[in-house]
Amino acid sequence: MSYVIEMLNIRKEFPGIVANDDITLQVEEGEIHAILGENGAGKSTLMSILFGLYHADRGTIKVRGKEVKINSPNDANDLGIGMVHQHFQLIHNYTVTENIILGKEGGFVLDTRQGRRKIKELSERYGLNIDPDSVIENISVGMQQRVEILKMLYRDADILIFDEPTAVLTPQEIDEMMDIMRALAKEGKSIIIITHKLDEIKAVAQRCTVIRRGRLIGVVDVASTSTAEMAAMMVGRQVNFKVQKAPAKPGEAVLEVKDLNVLNNKKVLGVKDFSLSVHAGEIVGIAGVDGNGQSELVEAITGLRPIESGSVSLLGRDITKLSIKERNDLGLGHIPEDRQKRGLVLSFPLYDNFIIKDFEKRPFSHHGLLDKPQIKEYSQAIIEKYDVRSGEGVNSLAGKLSGGNQQKAIIGREITAQPKLLIAVQPTRGLDVGAIEFIHAQLVKHRDEGNAVLLVSFELDEIFNLSDRIAVINAGRLIDIVKTEDTDEYAVGLMMAGIKSGKEVG
Amino acid sequence: MAKERLLKEHKAGSLLVSLTAVVAGILAGCILLLVLGRNPMEAMRLIIHGSVSDPRRIGNTIAVATQLILIGLSVAFGYKAGLINIGGSGQMLVGGCVASLWAYYGQGIPRPLYLVIIVVSGAIAGGLWGFISGFLKAKFNVHEVVSCIMLNWTALWIIYETIPAFMVDPSVASRSASVPAAQSLRTPLLSQFFPRSYINWGIIIAIAMVFVIAFILNKTTLGYQLKAVGANRFCAEYAGIKVSRNIIISMTIAGALSGIAGVTYYCGYSNMIYRNQMPNEGFDGIAVALLGNCNPVGVFFAALFFAILKAGKGSLGAGAGIPPEIADTIIAVIIYFSATSVLFRRLWDRLFHGMYEKKLGKMNIKAAGPSSDVER
Ligand SMILES: Nc1ncnc2c1ncn2[C@@H]1O[C@H](COP(=O)(O)OP(=O)(O)OP(=O)(O)O)[C@@H](O)[C@H]1O
Ligand SMILES: [Mg+2]
Numbered sequence: 001m002s003y004v005i006e007m008l009n010i011r012k013e014f015p016g017i018v019a020n021d022d023i024t025l026q027v028e029e030g031e032i033h034a035i036l037g038e039n040g041a042g043k044s045t046l047m048s049i050l051f052g053l054y055h056a057d058r059g060t061i062k063v064r065g066k067e068v069k070i071n072s073p074n075d076a077n078d079l080g081i082g083m084v085h086q087h088f089q090l091i092h093n094y095t096v097t098e099n100i101i102l103g104k105e106g107g108f109v110l111d112t113r114q115g116r117r118k119i120k121e122l123s124e125r126y127g128l129n130i131d132p133d134s135v136i137e138n139i140s141v142g143m144q145q146r147v148e149i150l151k152m153l154y155r156d157a158d159i160l161i162f163d164e165p166t167a168v169l170t171p172q173e174i175d176e177m178m179d180i181m182r183a184l185a186k187e188g189k190s191i192i193i194i195t196h197k198l199d200e201i202k203a204v205a206q207r208c209t210v211i212r213r214g215r216l217i218g219v220v221d222v223a224s225t226s227t228a229e230m231a232a233m234m235v236g237r238q239v240n241f242k243v244q245k246a247p248a249k250p251g252e253a254v255l256e257v258k259d260l261n262v263l264n265n266k267k268v269l270g271v272k273d274f275s276l277s278v279h280a281g282e283i284v285g286i287a288g289v290d291g292n293g294q295s296e297l298v299e300a301i302t303g304l305r306p307i308e309s310g311s312v313s314l315l316g317r318d319i320t321k322l323s324i325k326e327r328n329d330l331g332l333g334h335i336p337e338d339r340q341k342r343g344l345v346l347s348f349p350l351y352d353n354f355i356i357k358d359f360e361k362r363p364f365s366h367h368g369l370l371d372k373p374q375i376k377e378y379s380q381a382i383i384e385k386y387d388v389r390s391g392e393g394v395n396s397l398a399g400k401l402s403g404g405n406q407q408k409a410i411i412g413r414e415i416t417a418q419p420k421l422l423i424a425v426q427p428t429r430g431l432d433v434g435a436i437e438f439i440h441a442q443l444v445k446h447r448d449e450g451n452a453v454l455l456v457s458f459e460l461d462e463i464f465n466l467s468d469r470i471a472v473i474n475a476g477r478l479i480d481i482v483k484t485e486d487t488d489e490y491a492v493g494l495m496m497a498g499i500k501s502g503k504e505v506g
Numbered sequence: 507m508a509k510e511r512l513l514k515e516h517k518a519g520s521l522l523v524s525l526t527a528v529v530a531g532i533l534a535g536c537i538l539l540l541v542l543g544r545n546p547m548e549a550m551r552l553i554i555h556g557s558v559s560d561p562r563r564i565g566n567t568i569a570v571a572t573q574l575i576l577i578g579l580s581v582a583f584g585y586k587a588g589l590i591n592i593g594g595s596g597q598m599l600v601g602g603c604v605a606s607l608w609a610y611y612g613q614g615i616p617r618p619l620y621l622v623i624i625v626v627s628g629a630i631a632g633g634l635w636g637f638i639s640g641f642l643k644a645k646f647n648v649h650e651v652v653s654c655i656m657l658n659w660t661a662l663w664i665i666y667e668t669i670p671a672f673m674v675d676p677s678v679a680s681r682s683a684s685v686p687a688a689q690s691l692r693t694p695l696l697s698q699f700f701p702r703s704y705i706n707w708g709i710i711i712a713i714a715m716v717f718v719i720a721f722i723l724n725k726t727t728l729g730y731q732l733k734a735v736g737a738n739r740f741c742a743e744y745a746g747i748k749v750s751r752n753i754i755i756s757m758t759i760a761g762a763l764s765g766i767a768g769v770t771y772y773c774g775y776s777n778m779i780y781r782n783q784m785p786n787e788g789f790d791g792i793a794v795a796l797l798g799n800c801n802p803v804g805v806f807f808a809a810l811f812f813a814i815l816k817a818g819k820g821s822l823g824a825g826a827g828i829p830p831e832i833a834d835t836i837i838a839v840i841i842y843f844s845a846t847s848v849l850f851r852r853l854w855d856r857l858f859h860g861m862y863e864k865k866l867g868k869m870n871i872k873a874a875g876p877s878s879d880v881e882r
Contacts, residue, residue, distance in 0.1 A: 055859070302744075304743065304744065323746065323748075324743065324744070324745075324746040325746030325747075325748070326746075327746075328745075328746045329746075334744070336744060341738075341740050341741070342740050342741055342743075342744040343741065343744070344738075344741060345734055345737045345738045345741050345742075346737075346738065347737045347738075348733075348734070348737060352730070352734075356734060356741065356742075356745040356747075357745045357746060359727055359730055359731075360727050365727045368726050368727050368728060369725055369726055369727070370725055370726065370727060370730060
């Protein structure tokens, strides 16, 4: 079989780091080809080169056997290459049709009618199930991703690049996504997928290129390689998928939420009569399908969102009326859901990001003057402990870090501050398996040091791995809270759908 | 490995980009002059002649630069917190007005104290104007551009009424009585080097402010917060930084800087206030900040450059019948190019990549294409 894409001996340097060091990637026609590598290994960089966003310092690219120069995403489009970025690039108040044909149709007036027909046709052909007339902000993340896929298909792309497509999807959506990819491959499309989830590679890919620290480690046949082998190949050691932890020794209540009601963005109650307590020395996991009030609950506890009624107390003190700063200073830590929006100032260097909550405290400042050497020393310790990789160490701008390393930086900052209550929302989103193992161990260690951890995750695996108790949320209500050892994924799955011990909960 | 380092591709820095904007502006001016059938070299010569050919002219150019530095700093400071301060004119007017009132009614105060009083009260008045914009933005989400424009006109009409009431010049109705030189910021200490020029203490204040603002932005927790709010409000909020408070502080300090510019202008440079004239400096300050990349030191040099153009343009009409608007055109083109500096950055990066590729070619290695890594 011939190669549809060949990237030969690609090299790309950024200040202080070789992101791609002599990497070769060969994709066969009609195959689903996975790229696996640690956070910061250079996967996104390699794909950005193929899509014309970056330009290699060295190396050759061949498309369908012919050597090409790809200077911009337009060139990539012309060669039939499409890409879905991890952060979608859709205009929120435009319809699906408008988003798709934008930038493709010539002339000043959008001819939506013809575009609409083609979109409907494509949607049916690949089972995407998309209504061309809905407005982006009203559809789910999973749907938005399909719009991105349609965008590529509409431009007649037959080489499709997906950069961590499943990081933002719910488990159900991931299954559907896998089906769509198989359907696309069947129609003769060639697909490159970056993912940290080995099960997904197993489920769809034929071959997998493994890279580590910018270098090619090897190409494996997926069917004949176990996930453990792939993981070991990528991190260079055995990875333990199961978290080691002793039974919890819960102490007094650290967080107490009573009868909480919170409005969501649509101005209706997103959290309803919610009560929950988290004790020192335990991890409570909130299980639920995305969009069932988890974000509103977390924002209400952290002070980012006003509440309608009820109360929140931290260490026995009512914090309902306290400012965000006062809550943070009382010992609240928060790994936010959206790392780029809330978690980091992307244009600040890492060291400035590490002190964003504590810059007014000693030793980071005295009498209003920042103490740079102290700040850098503190930051250096975080990036070393949490293995935050970047070109220029603590001086790197946060926005230049790879997605997973941004996440590690936030987690490192929050745990290092030793909060009495740590709220971790999707803490391992976008992390490689080695990093997940490490972060899980850190969360357990934080628990063992006598702190409370409230974990929000859409992945049942993670919930079951870490939690001592599991609280299930559905449509803003607490369905039930159970000890992890007394339940199983099936029961929790049912409760997530609003069904408690066989009865439907209204 | 060493060789590979040597072969690293260059990236355009902001200084290079700003300089390109300047050159492009001057080129555009030259082309315009050619179209008009004039000699561009002659125009350049006249501008230089008019601005720096003798001590008096140099002194005047410095005096013009004084206001531009201060307002440029004002705009840049607001911009760091994500705010667009186009209220410099109004802030200048109120600052200048308060200082002028002291000049007329505060005679007999010992001079060092008097100087401190007028500068501080001008800063307070301008700061109040900035505060109002900041407050409206923070509490009622009124866009600062809207409130700044309204406050510019409010200031103008207050001055319109204040002049006939408190600063009457019996001979002319259209402006205030002029501030006696002894009550202004002018000082023999500086004038002796630049005789008969308008140079005054203002330039010393302006230079000091360059350092003060750079210090605040880079070394203090205040500057840190302001920048965090400007760069990512959502993250600042998450971290417990009070966004509203910082917006107000930022606009107040920006207003105070423009207020001081009003003092140096109306009690040092022109020494009088026209009843019905919105000072242009408030808007020129935006250009200065833009060209200076909102960096205090950059602002300083950008202001000097614009001051040369502004001070020199008078010679154009007088000397050779060249329309002095040419200087304004050059300024306008530079503003345009600094605002679209991304284009220059790309251009340079492309150029650098070409050079890089050529070098690689000599070494028989292939590069994959020109670079367009745009900073995000
Ligand atoms: N624009 C840039 N400027 C400087 N360094 C960069 C830039 N883009 C990426 N890097 C660096 O290059 C390395 C590779 O980054 P890349 O985004 O390709 O990693 P990745 O394999 O996609 O990781 P992840 O799994 O975390 O997304 C990282 O160390 C990153 O800091
Ligand atoms: Mg990536």
